[in-house]
Amino acid sequence: MACVLKRLKLLQTDVVIIGAGPVGLFTAFQAGMLGFSSAVTDVLGFIGGQCSALYPQKPIYDIPGFPKINGLELIDNLAAQASPFKPEYILGHQVQKIERQDDFWLVQTAEPRTIKAKAVVIAAGVGAFVHNTPPLEGIKAFEETSVLYSITDIEKFRNKRVLIAGGGDSALDWAVALADVASMIYVVHRRDKFRAAPETTRQMEDLVQRGKIKLLVPYQLYGLQGKGAHLSKVQVQHMDGNIEDVAVDFMLPFFGMAMKLGPIAEWGLQLDRDRIVVDPATMQTNLPGVFAIGDIATYPGKLKLILTGFAEAALACHSAYDVINPGKPLHFEYSTTKGISASENDAGKNN
Ligand code: FAD
Numbered sequence: 001m002a003c004v005l006k007r008l009k010l011l012q013t014d015v016v017i018i019g020a021g022p023v024g025l026f027t028a029f030q031a032g033m034l035g036f037s038s039a040v041t042d043v044l045g046f047i048g049g050q051c052s053a054l055y056p057q058k059p060i061y062d063i064p065g066f067p068k069i070n071g072l073e074l075i076d077n078l079a080a081q082a083s084p085f086k087p088e089y090i091l092g093h094q095v096q097k098i099e100r101q102d103d104f105w106l107v108q109t110a111e112p113r114t115i116k117a118k119a120v121v122i123a124a125g126v127g128a129f130v131h132n133t134p135p136l137e138g139i140k141a142f143e144e145t146s147v148l149y150s151i152t153d154i155e156k157f158r159n160k161r162v163l164i165a166g167g168g169d170s171a172l173d174w175a176v177a178l179a180d181v182a183s184m185i186y187v188v189h190r191r192d193k194f195r196a197a198p199e200t201t202r203q204m205e206d207l208v209q210r211g212k213i214k215l216l217v218p219y220q221l222y223g224l225q226g227k228g229a230h231l232s233k234v235q236v237q238h239m240d241g242n243i244e245d246v247a248v249d250f251m252l253p254f255f256g257m258a259m260k261l262g263p264i265a266e267w268g269l270q271l272d273r274d275r276i277v278v279d280p281a282t283m284q285t286n287l288p289g290v291f292a293i294g295d296i297a298t299y300p301g302k303l304k305l306i307l308t309g310f311a312e313a314a315l316a317c318h319s320a321y322d323v324i325n326p327g328k329p330l331h332f333e334y335s336t337t338k339g340i341s342a343s344e345n346d347a348g349k350n351n
Contacts, residue, residue, distance in 0.1 A: 021049020
């Protein structure tokens, strides 16, 4: 009950940042430097946007000051940089709606949870990440109970039969990670070649030899059976057409992710081909107190790079100052002059 109340509680903050990609994370830092409290939301259950979801291990060469840094390292650094200011992360919830009420914006997530803020910064990339779902009849009924697209608690699978579908990094990473916890892992893939890192493929093959993982290749998903939200069988079809039943407790399909603009299209923002039009001097949209930055923002000469998004984050926060502190003059200060207070620094160390 306490948990339900906490979830329904209205959160109040100076600025809501929609999108926990690199640009959203740097906005949390910039907001903190200007004394704003912030909440960072993302539909994904983890931070990092495209860097974490699409290229975690790929080296990036054009982040100023880092000759080479991979996607996950950059995200870890950005989170550490923002942590002294304790942004509130609300992950795994898509923002559905923003609505003006008096001097505030009410930002509502799908759960639903409402955040009241003086300013909104949309750093939503090319839209919300959504998992590609297999086209199986009745799958919706099992989703979130027996059919899961992301994993937050490994213990859920202890001594359970788990069927993992897919042949990429996520499918094989989880097959290997869950092999010691689950009573049996099935990996269903249409080909006998996998697209995962060679080391992960080798580890999986080793677990197959030890009987911890059973490979079903070349097979594809065919149907689901179960009672209520609880799955009991997955039907798989061999490429020769033969159908077999596999008794399972969970199915984890890993068929990649797509990005969709989603509800943002309905917020009354001026759009240009799925991008939000902003004034490049302030990063403000056509809605007062609503700013857009990073990949989602467009203006003449826009360069879709992480470094551009960082500069836009600084601009948006400085522009939002007057919205958050009306009538109070902003005295511009370098970070070297302003510094981060000892208490803020301690908070950062504890995060
Ligand atoms: P994103 O990283 O896309 O994050 C946006 C976040 O917003 C997502 O997590 C999404 O789930 C969330 N979101 C969207 N809508 C909602 C909603 N309604 N509610 C809640 N959450 C929502 N750039 C470079 O500068 N250098 C490079 O070398 C480079 N290499 C790249 C390599 C690859 C393979 C790819 C795909 C991109 C590369 N990029 C590179 C581009 C770079 O990743 C993007 O410019 C950057 O991620 C944009 O950051 P962002 O924070 O604006 O958006």
